[in-house]
Amino acid sequence: MEQAYTLSIFSENSVGLLNRITSILTRRHLNIDSINSSESESSGIYRFTIVVKTTEAQVKKLVLQLEKQVEVMKAVYHTDSDTVFQEIALYKISTKSISEGNLVEKLIRDNNARILSVESDFMIIEKTGHKEETQELLDFLSPYGVLEFVRSGRVSVIKPMGELEGI
Amino acid sequence: MYLEATLTPPVKETMRTSGADAVPRSFIAEDVDLIFGYPGGAIMPVYDALYHYQEQVKHVLTRHEQGAIHAAQGYARVTGKVGVVLATSGPGATNLITGIADAMIDSTPLVCITGQVGSQLLGTDAFQEIDIISISMPATKWNYQVTKAEQLPEALSRAFYIARSGRPGPVLIDITKDAQFEMFDFAYRKCKQIRSYTPVPTLNLNRVEEAADLINSAKKPLVVFGQGVILGNAEKEFKQLIERANLPAASTLLGLSALPSDHPLYVGMLGMHGNYAPNVLTNECDVLIAVGMRFDDRVTGDLSRYAKQAKVIHFDIDPAEINKNVQADVAVLGDCKESLQALIPLVYERSHQSWLQEFEALKGVEQTKVIEQDLxxxxxxxxxxxxxxxxxxxxxxxxxxxxxxxxxxxxxxxxxxxxxxxxxxxxxxxxxxxxxxxxxxxxxxxxxxxxxxxxxxxxxxxxxxxxxxxxxxxxxxxxxxxxxxxxxxxxxxxxxxxxxxxxxxxxxxxxxxxxxxxxxxxxxxxxxxxxxxxxxxxxxxxxxxxxxxxxxVGQEDNVFPMVPTGASVSEIRLE
The missing domain is CATH 3.40.50.970 (Thiamin diphosphate (ThDP)-binding fold, Pyr/PP domains)
Known part of the structure; x- marks a missing residue:
């Protein structure tokens, strides 16, 4: 059965490694739902967080293929229930269309969103959450006219302790 | 350099030299005395440096870069050493790709060195510029572009180490022309270990015991072996194992010659055009013992009907091969020389006489129906x-x-x-x-x-x-x-x-x-x-x-036996 798996890949900081990682996925016709890279808790060690929809049999093989790369120290996979994850979304909307009544206050309270910037002609709202949550806010704002919308890749930490020892 | 490694002390004292000159010096430090290649614009400084080292490093000029890399593969396979190839940028580099892919899939240790346009020209579509790093990425074990002379010795020492260690494979080092001309202080330090890379997994003795138990309980064991036995220098141990328990052993195409063909326990080649007995009896054995082989589709035929009745033991150095095509009941990761050494004393002596007789009988069928007429x-x-x-x-x-x-x-x-x-x-x-x-x-x-x-x-x-x-x-x-x-x-x-x-x-x-x-x-x-x-x-x-x-020879002669595509190994056709 296909479902979303989060791959966490710990590696050296190599220019070409992203290419190697994505080609392992694309060669097997797997779409990357989201991808993120940053430094990890250990200095000099990078962490890629990649979400793919696939079967468990396939993701097991993927992890071994990823670990086989010279620059990769460790690769693990987890289901959503084994991770705590977030995505961030930014919304740019016209100040005029949204500033009537108490709409802004309702919006911020109900959605746990923040206003990052207010200009005379537009404002920027930020919301952090799961995809469904940022999507819900987008749907809510759509009637007022969303000038720009962007959602980040997933960042995720894993719940089980001890799995990442030795990195 | 980004790839954290443990290095030996410098082989010789530091000396002022060019990036190009560092290439033959590095070869000498790695005991390379023969290389294959084809010169061209972006690699000319290296060729010029080689001119001064002709006594120590002999260069064979082929007629095409593909020829150079296949020659290096032949050299590597017969000697067990790393094959070295030199080519220029652009078409010189792309002409290597077939050989690189070949060496990758057949685990052949190679270091390929390509020239590249000057670093200030990278990305400008300069004459004979191609992004060979991206092109070769899926077909190399590792690759790296050197843009500064000082990176050269560290890149080359890692390249040789990666190419020859663990499961061997091809490595490509791309050197920009300005890095070849640049002067720097050269000192060569061999690579001993890389932080992010585990070439040989640690042997788990519990797995070896489980493997021995399965082999000892087997009534109809069959050993299938591949090039891993040769790459691991484990021919002697392999022979000891099969002789101790009288295990019939069949080879993959690349495993051939690891065991003498006239060995009484050698039962032939596996796969699409392999021998009749080992193909048919793969689907009758009770324990299938795979050593240094990767269950290629040409060996297994239809996977859903491949050795389903058998318990499978898989010895391999590459964790990614385990359960890739065939599920293993016991996986023994490690260098097969070490694994087999640990296994041999745990295996009981057995005769397996009637089981071996079954191979003889089927061999007789193939002999009469195919081999007589062929030979x-x-x-x-x-x-x-x-x-x-x-x-x-x-x-x-x-x-x-x-x-x-x-x-x-x-x-x-x-x-x-x-x-x-x-x-x-x-x-x-x-x-x-x-x-x-x-x-x-x-x-x-x-x-x-x-x-x-x-x-x-x-x-x-x-x-x-x-x-x-x-x-x-x-x-x-x-x-x-x-x-x-x-x-x-x-x-x-x-x-x-x-x-x-x-x-x-x-x-x-x-x-x-x-x-x-x-x-x-x-x-x-x-x-x-x-x-x-x-x-x-x-x-x-x-x-x-x-x-x-x-x-x-006969224009329309066919090769038999044959396992047609999609068929099971036991459906092998004799005509």
């Missing part, structure tokens, strides 16, 4: 099999066999009698036509004391025929046998069997091969009569220097 036909055109038979008789199994891809490859692999390891050089995983002729040149240079016989089809020969020039210039003695059926034989066989004999673009109108060889100063003969075969093979072997023997 000793009495009428009709010469068969490929009888040519190999003559070579066996006259070389007593001491030659290195180099083959190309297709019918002749399968026939030669089936019938050649090997007596020592590293004697079978062929393109297995990638199936690269054109591999043989340059690989034979490299093999002969790697093992000059051995007879090297290149068996090639008329199709594959013409894919890299220009390397006759490299053979001519190096003056090595390669014995070339062209098995000419005037067809792309294996494709034609499939067209006959599966496409109602529609011979679409497989018929070949061939030139006078003997005359072409003569043009390169290589003596030769062409025969088509059976009675001339023994004398012609003898003449070839006696000849001092390279020789080309063209044998006209």
């Amino acid at each position: 000793k036909p009495t009428s009709g055109p010469i068969s490929m099999g009888e040519v190999i038979y003559q070579v066996n008789v006259q070389t007593d199994g001491h030659a290195v066999l180099v083959t190309d891809v297709g019918q002749h490859q399968m026939v030669a692999s089936r019938y050649t009698q090997f007596k020592q390891s590293k004697s079978n050089i062929t393109s297995g995983g990638l199936g690269t036509m054109g591999f043989c002729l340059p690989a034979a040149l490299g093999a002969k240079l790697g093992a000059p004391e051995r007879e090297v016989i290149a068996v090639i089809g008329d199709g594959g020969f013409q894919m890299t025929i220009q390397e006759l020039g490299a053979i001519f210039q190096t003056k090595v003695a390669v014995k070339i046998i062209i098995l000419n059926n005037s067809f792309l034989g294996m494709v034609r066989q499939w067209q006959q069997l599966f496409f109602d004999k529609r011979y679409s673009s497989t018929e070949m109108e061939n030139p006078d091969f003997v005359a072409i060889a003569k043009g390169y100063g290589i003596e030769g003969e062409s025969i088509s009569e059976r009675e001339n075969l023994p004398a012609a093979v003898s003449e070839m072997l006696q000849h001092d220097g390279s020789y080309l023997l063209e044998v006209h």
Whole structure:
């Protein structure tokens, strides 16, 4: 059965490694739902967080293929229930269309969103959450006219302790 | 450098030198004395440096970069050492790709060095600029672009270490032209370990015990072995294991010669055109013991009907091979020399007499239905099999066999009698036509004391025929046998069997091969009569220097047995 798996890949900081990682996925016709890279808790060690929809049999093989790369120290996979994850979304909307009544206050309270910037002609709202949550806010704002919308890749930490020892 | 590594102290004291000069110096530090390549603009500073080191590092000029890399592969396979290739940027680099892919899938250690345009020109579509790092990425074990001279020794020491350690493979180092000219303080420190890379997994002795228990409980064990036995230098241990418990052992295409062909426990080659008994009995064994092999689809046939009745034990150095194609009940990760050493004392002595008898019985069936006619036909055109038979008789199994891809490859692999390891050089995983002729040149240079016989089809020969020039210039003695059926034989066989004999673009109108060889100063003969075969093979072997023997064989002969695509191994056809 296909479902979303989060791959966490710990590696050296190599220019070409992203290419190697994505080609392992694309060669097997797997779409990357989201991808993120940053430094990890250990200095000099990078962490890629990649979400793919696939079967468990396939993701097991993927992890071994990823670990086989010279620059990769460790690769693990987890289901959503084994991770705590977030995505961030930014919304740019016209100040005029949204500033009537108490709409802004309702919006911020109900959605746990923040206003990052207010200009005379537009404002920027930020919301952090799961995809469904940022999507819900987008749907809510759509009637007022969303000038720009962007959602980040997933960042995720894993719940089980001890799995990442030795990195 | 970003790849954290443990290095040895410098081999010699630091000295001021150019990036280009650091290349041959690094070769010498890695004990490389022979390299293959083809010069061009972006690699000229390195070639200029090589000029000064001709005594220590010999360079073989092939006629095409593909020839250079296949020659390096032949050299690496016969010696067990790292093959080294040099090429220029752009087309020089892209011409290496087929060989890189071939070396990747067949686990051959190579270091390929390509020139690159100056770093200030990168990304400008400069003359002969191509992003070879991106192109070669999926086909290399590791690759790296050097843009500063100071990176060169550290990149090369890592390259040699990565290429030869663990499961070997090809590495590519791309050097920009300005880095070749740049002066720096050179000191070479060999690489001993890399932080992010585990070449050999730690052996788990519990797994070895589980494997021994399964082997000891087996009534019908079957060992299937691959090139891992050769790459791991574990031929001796492997033989001890099978002899101790009388385990029948079958080889993959690349495993050939790890065990002498006349060993009483050797039951033949696996796979699509392998032997009858090991294919059929794969689906009857109770414990399947895989050693250093990767369950390629040409070996397994239909996976859903492959050895389903058996418990599977898989010995491999590469964790990614475990459960990739066949689920293992016990996986023993590690270097197979070490794993087998640990396993042998735990295995009981057994005779398995009646089980071994089953192999004998099926071998008898194949002997009567296929092998007799292949090796000793009495009428009709010469068969490929009888040519190999003559070579066996006259070389007593001491030659290195180099083959190309297709019918002749399968026939030669089936019938050649090997007596020592590293004697079978062929393109297995990638199936690269054109591999043989340059690989034979490299093999002969790697093992000059051995007879090297290149068996090639008329199709594959013409894919890299220009390397006759490299053979001519190096003056090595390669014995070339062209098995000419005037067809792309294996494709034609499939067209006959599966496409109602529609011979679409497989018929070949061939030139006078003997005359072409003569043009390169290589003596030769062409025969088509059976009675001339023994004398012609003898003449070839006696000849001092390279020789080309063209044998006209049956045009529409087929290779059997055969496991058709999609069939199970036990559905192997004898006709």
